[in-house]
Structure formats: structure tokens, C-alpha cells
Amino acid sequence: xxxxxxxxxxxxxxxxxxxxxxxxxxxxxxxxxxxxxxxxxxxxxxxxxxxxxxxxxxxxxxxxxxxxxxxxxxxxxxxxxxxxxxxxxxxxxxxxxxxxxxxxxxxxxxxxxxxxxxxxxxxxxxxxxxxxxxxxxxxxxxxxxxxxxxxxxxxxxxxxxxxxxxxxxxxxxxxxxxxxxxxxxxxxxxxxxxxxxxxxxxxxxxxxxxxxxxxxxxxxxxxxxxxxxxxxxxxxxxxxxxxxxxxxxxxxxxxxxxxxxxxxxxxxxxxxxxxxxxxxxxxxxxxxxxxxxxxxxxxxxxxxxxxxxxxxxxxxxxxxxxxxxxxxxxxxxxxxxxxxxxxxxxxxxxxxxxxxxxxxxxxxxxxxxxxxxxxxxxxxxxxxxxxxxxxxxxxxxxxxxxxxxxxxxxxxxxxxxxxxxxxxxxxxxxxxxxxx
Amino acid sequence: xxxxxxxxxxxxxxxxxxxxxxxxxxxxxxxxxxxxxxxxxxxxxxxxxxxxxxxxxxxxxxxxxxxxxxxxxxxxxxxxxxxxxxxxxxxxxxxxxxxxxxxxxxxxxxxxxxxxxxxxxxxxxxxxxxxxxxxxxxxxxxxxxxxxxxxxxxxxxxxxxxxxxxxxxxx
Numbered sequence: 068x069x070x071x072x073x074x075x076x077x078x079x080x081x082x083x084x085x086x087x088x089x090x091x092x093x094x095x096x097x098x099x100x101x102x103x104x105x106x107x108x109x110x111x112x113x114x115x116x117x118x119x120x121x122x123x124x125x126x127x128x129x130x131x132x133x134x135x136x137x138x139x140x141x142x143x144x145x146x147x148x149x150x151x152x153x154x155x156x157x158x159x160x161x162x163x164x165x166x167x168x169x170x171x172x173x174x175x176x177x178x179x180x181x182x183x184x185x186x187x188x189x190x191x192x193x194x195x196x197x198x199x200x201x202x203x204x205x206x207x208x209x210x211x212x213x214x215x216x217x218x219x220x221x222x223x224x225x226x227x228x229x230x231x232x233x234x235x236x237x238x239x240x241x242x243x244x245x246x247x248x249x250x251x252x253x254x255x256x257x258x259x260x261x262x263x264x265x266x267x268x269x270x271x272x273x274x275x276x277x278x279x280x281x282x283x284x285x286x287x288x289x290x291x292x293x294x295x296x297x298x299x300x301x302x303x304x305x306x307x308x309x310x311x312x313x314x315x316x317x318x319x320x321x322x323x324x325x326x327x328x329x330x331x332x333x334x335x336x337x338x339x340x341x342x343x344x345x346x347x348x349x350x351x352x353x354x355x356x357x358x359x360x361x362x363x364x365x366x367x368x369x370x371x372x373x374x375x376x377x378x379x380x381x382x383x384x385x386x387x388x389x390x391x392x393x394x395x396x397x398x399x400x401x402x403x404x405x406x407x408x409x410x411x412x413x414x415x416x417x418x419x420x421x422x423x424x425x426x427x428x429x430x431x432x433x434x435x436x437x438x439x440x441x442x443x444x445x446x447x448x449x450x451x452x453x454x455x456x457x458x459x460x461x462x463x464x465x466x467x468x469x470x471x472x473x474x475x476x477x478x479x480x481x482x483x484x485x486x487x488x489x490x491x492x493x494x495x496x497x498x499x500x501x502x503x
Numbered sequence: 504x505x506x507x508x509x510x511x512x513x514x515x516x517x518x519x520x521x522x523x524x525x526x527x528x529x530x531x532x533x534x535x536x537x538x539x540x541x542x543x544x545x546x547x548x549x550x551x552x553x554x555x556x557x558x559x560x561x562x563x564x565x566x567x568x569x570x571x572x573x574x575x576x577x578x579x580x581x582x583x584x585x586x587x588x589x590x591x592x593x594x595x596x597x598x599x600x601x602x603x604x605x606x607x608x609x610x611x612x613x614x615x616x617x618x619x620x621x622x623x624x625x626x627x628x629x630x631x632x633x634x635x636x637x638x639x640x641x642x643x644x645x646x647x648x649x650x651x652x653x654x655x656x657x658x659x660x661x662x663x664x665x666x667x668x669x670x671x672x673x674x
Binding site: 085086087088089090091092093096097100113114116117118120121124125126127129130133134137312315316318319320322323341344345347348349350351352353355356357405406407409410449450 | 547561568572584586587590591592614622625647
């Protein structure tokens with residue numbers, strides 16, 4: 068039996084394992100191990116499995132993962148989300164639809180210190196929704212706005228998804244982070260445009276806010292609530308940009324900065340601090356096990372020569388690379404409807420990445436494209452994780468209500484994806500200037 | 504038969520609570536290791552700027568990371584933090600879900616036991632040849648024993664859940 072056929076059978080088995088609810092990490096390690104046993108030998112498969120796990124767990128490059136996760140959980144537990152939301156509220160709150168714009172900007176700003184979409188949705192949701200509800204905004208539109216805007220956290224650096232992509236493909240994390248900045252800002256703008264157009268098309272969904280105008284003095288005074296965290300973001304990204312820090316060090320600087328800001332502002336106490344550490348341990352353990360599984364599975368794919376076979380097959384089709392990338396994106400979109408984003412990226416990237424390189428696409432650009440497509444996955448049914456998190460954190464909001472309002476934001480992400488497909492410079496401009 | 508089953512249940516519960524305490528304890532140690540890792544990284548930045556970097560800091564950070572992650576694995580499994588695709592699972596009948604749980608936990612037990620055993624073998628081999636890290640020259644084998652311990656706890660948790668699924672208890 069040829070290697071490629073063995074690999075296709077193993078993919079089928081992997082899907083079966085996943086469908087019966089086996090944890091993704093277990094399934095990847097199991098199928099990768101058995102497949103490697105079959106193609107080589109039991110002893111070499113055992114050796115590969117253990118050495119791969121050790122290499123990942125003890126890799127300096129991978130120590131960036133707990134650092135940025137800890138920074139995000141600290142931001143989550145220190146109430147930064149409410150400060151940032153109310154600052155945005157001061158600037159835009161009194162416009163018609165302004166609370167939704169404030170929510171989007173709040174999520175974008177929160178994304179600059181937290182790389183998790185679910186954390187962004189839960190924190191901003193709890194802060195923003197009572198205000199939105201008070202002024203009588205349409206439930207579907209407003210909750211969908213929170214769910215969609217929360218997804219900005221995985222595009223705007225530091226992004227957990229970009230870290231994992233970087234780890235899987237050995238791409239520099241610093242470059243990936245900077246690559247996410249402009250698309251993140253672009254998507255924020257597109258979300259705001261989506262809100263304005265919806266307000267224009269269906270004014271009944273967005274009420275007229277009869278609030279007194281806030282003076283510019285008051286607006287600028289509110290900036291003091293977020294200036295420290297903004298400076299911390301500049302220090303981290305600037306440090307990465309000019310080569311002061313490695314990504315792990317930038318993460319540690321972010322952690323210390325968040326702790327200092329939290330204790331200084333009295334928004335972080337020891338209980339919250341240890342809750343953040345506890346959450347980091349939960350997320351990191353899970354991610355490392357999945358990445359180990361994906362790497363073992365990737366080695367199995369390599370030994371069967373399936374990625375080369377796939378590349379050759381696609382080359383023989385003589386199809387334009389843009390068509391192939393479009394097919395890949397559609398595949399991700401469909402997969403994203405049924406699969407957790409982390410699972411999907413770790414499963415597919417080791418197989419598709421050699422093909423992407425062969426087609427001549429920039430790996431950094433592809434990373435951002437993947438994150439954008441994943442963003443669609445976290446807000447589309449039936450496995451839109453952001454929607455479930457929001458529905459769980461807000462009372463009396465069924466998931467169907469949120470899904471109903473998602474269309475304008477989904478269109479915004481699709482437009483953003485198209486813009487990046489046709490103008491790759493949006494992604495590749497900033498990474499040109501970074502060393503790590 | 505009834506007496507035998509309840510006795511089994513009793514012992515299973517005892518082993519489960521002991522394992523959970525062990526996993527929780529390991530996890531707590533892991534959390535302090537994470538704090539130590541952050542301090543180590545920051546310390547290295549400050550010392551590099553004002554004096555000289557910590558010699559072999561890459562090795563220390565790498566090994567600290569390995570210890571932190573390994574010690575948290577068991578508790579992650581207890582807290583069901585592992586990502587799984589559940590949109591189909593919730594439509595399964597109770598009986599079928601139990602059958603699936605038996606398969607999943609048994610698989611987890613087997614695979615993580617194998618990993619534990621292999622880590623011990625690797626640690627012994629490297630201890631035998633006095634293998635040390637690249638820059639700090641610290642022995643690698645003690646860290647591999649910690650890996651074996653972490654995966655051992657994970658394997659034990661899977662074994663307990665497997666047995667509980669067999670005895671039709673909630674996991």
C-alpha cells in the first residue's frame with residue numbers, strides 16, 4: 068500500500084475518532100503513532116513520539132505560549148475590559164449606533180493585550196451588554212456585534228492563534244504579530260462600517276440615544292484609563308519590532324506590566340492573580356498537548372510523503388494558485404462550521420503548509436488568512452464558540468438570537484479576506500521591518 | 504454481587520480522590536513554576552541590560568517551561584479542558600456515550616502509559632551517558648523523569664475514568 072493511501076485511511080480514522088468526541092490531542096497522538104508504527108516500526112514510532120513531546124515541551128520558542136496567555140488572563144481578571152469599554156463609550160456612546168462602535172473598538176483594544184477570542188467576548192460582553200440593552204438596541208444585532216468583535220483578539224497581536232501557527236510552521240512569532248496589526252485595524256474599520264450601514268438600512272434596530280453630549284475635556288480625561296496599557300502594548304510590540312526582546316521576553320514584559328498596572332490601579336488582587344495563573348495552566352496544558360499531537364501527526368504525514376503527493380497532484384492540475392487558495396479557504400470555512408478553530412488549524416496546517424510554500428505564497432500572509440477564516444468559524448453555526456461563550460455569560464440570550472444578527476459582521480470578515488487576498492501588502496508591509 | 508460492586512465503587516472513589524489530590528498538587532506546583540519562569544525571563548532581561556545575561560538562561564527557561572506544562576496535564580484532564588468536537592456527541596444515547604467513553608479513556612490510558620514508560624527509558628539512557636543541556640550543562644534526565652511523572656498522572660486519570668465508565672459511573 069502506498070504511503071499516500073495509508074495517510075488517507077488514517078485521515079478517515081482520525082475524523083472518526085474526532086466525531087466520537089475523542090479529545091483532539093488524544094486522537095492526533097494515537098493516529099500519528101499508529102500510522103508511524105505501520106510505516107516504520109514500533110520502536111522508532113515510540114522514540115519519535117516521546118522525543119517530539121520533549122522537544123515541544125522544552126522548546127524555548129514555545130515558551131512564548133504561556134507568557135502571552137498569562138498576559139491575556141491577567142487582563143481578563145484585572146477588569147481592563149470595562150475600563151477600555153467605558154473610554155470608547157465616552158467617545159462614541161452618544162452617536163446613533165455608537166454603543167456598538169464602542170464595543171467594537173473596546174474589543175479591538177482588549178485584543179491588543181489578550182489573544183483569546185473567548186476571553187474578549189466574555190469580558191466585553193458582560194460590560195457592554197447591560198449598557199446596550201438599557202438603550203434598547205436590537206438584541207440580535209448587538210450580541211452579534213460583541214461575538215464578532217471579540218474575534219478581533221485573534222488577529223490583533225498578541226494572538227494565540229498566530230502563536231500556534233508560528234509554532235507549527237516555524238515562522239517567526241514577531242513577524243506574525245506585526246503582520247496582524249494592519250488587517251486587525253482594517254477589520255475593526257470594516258465592522259464599524261457594517262454597523263453604520265446596518266443603522267442606515269434598518270434604523271429601527273438602532274435607537275436614537277437621547278444622551279447629553281460629552282465634552283472633549285471629559286473625553287480626553289477618560290483616556291487616562293487606558294494610557295498605561297496602551298504604553299505597555301507599545302513597549303512590547305516596539306521591543307519586538309526593534310529587537311530588544313525575543314517574543315518570549317515580550318510576553319514576560321507584558322505579564323509584569325499587567326501585574327504592575329493591575330496592582331497599581333487596585334483592580335488586581337492576589338485572588339485574581341492566582342485565578343489568572345490557574346487559567347493559564349489550563350489553557351497552556353491543553354495547547355501543548357494538541358501541538359505535540361499535531362507535530363507527531365505531521366511527522367507521520369511527512370513519512371508517508373502525502374504533502375509532496377498533494378503538492379504534485381495540485382501542480383499537475385495546472386490550476387492558478389489563486390483558485391487553489393480559494394478552494395483551501397472554502398474548505399476552512401466549511402470545516403470551521405463544525406470544528407473548533409484550534410483543532411482545525413493544528414490538523415490542517417502540517418498537511419497544507421508544504422503546498423502553500425510550493426505554490427509560492429508567503430507563509431506569514433497565509434497565517435493571517437487562516438486566522439481570518441478561523442474568525443468566521445468562531446461566529447458561524449453550529450460550532451461558533453464565541454456565540455456559545457456569549458450566550459453562556461449573558462442571561463436569557465439564546466444562541467439563535469446571536470446567530471441571527473451575525474450576517475453584517477460575517478460580510479465584513481469576507482470583505483477583509485478578499486482585500487488581503489488581492490492586496491497582500493496589507494499583511495506584509497510591517498513584517499518587513501522586524502527582525503524576529 | 505451487590506456487595507462486590509459497591510466495594511469496587513468504594514475503592515474506585517478512594518483512588519479517584521487520591522489521584523485528584525495528586526493532580527491538583529502537581530498543578531499548584533506547576534503554577535508556581537510558571538511564576539518562576541516569568542521572573543527568570545524578566546531577570547535575564549534586566550541583568551542583560553545592566554550587567555550580563557544569566558548564563559544558559561535559554562536552557563533554564565526551556566526546562567522550566569517543560570516542567571510547568573507537564574505538571575498541569577493531569578488537572579487539565581480532570582477539568583475536561585481538552586478540546587473535543589462535541590456537536591455530534593450530544594446526540595448520542597446514554598448507553599452509546601458510555602461505550603464511547605470506555606474507548607476514549609482506555610485509549611488515553613494506553614497511549615499515555617506508553618509515553619510514561621518511554622520517558623523513563625529515555626531518562627535512564629540519557630542518565631547513563633550523562634547527557635547535559637547545550638549551554639547551561641544541566642543534566643537532562645531529571646527533567647525527563649518529571650515528564651514521565653506528569654504523563655503518569657494523566658494516564659492514571661484516564662484509567663480511573665475508564666474504570667468508572669465500565670462501572671457506569673459519572674466521569
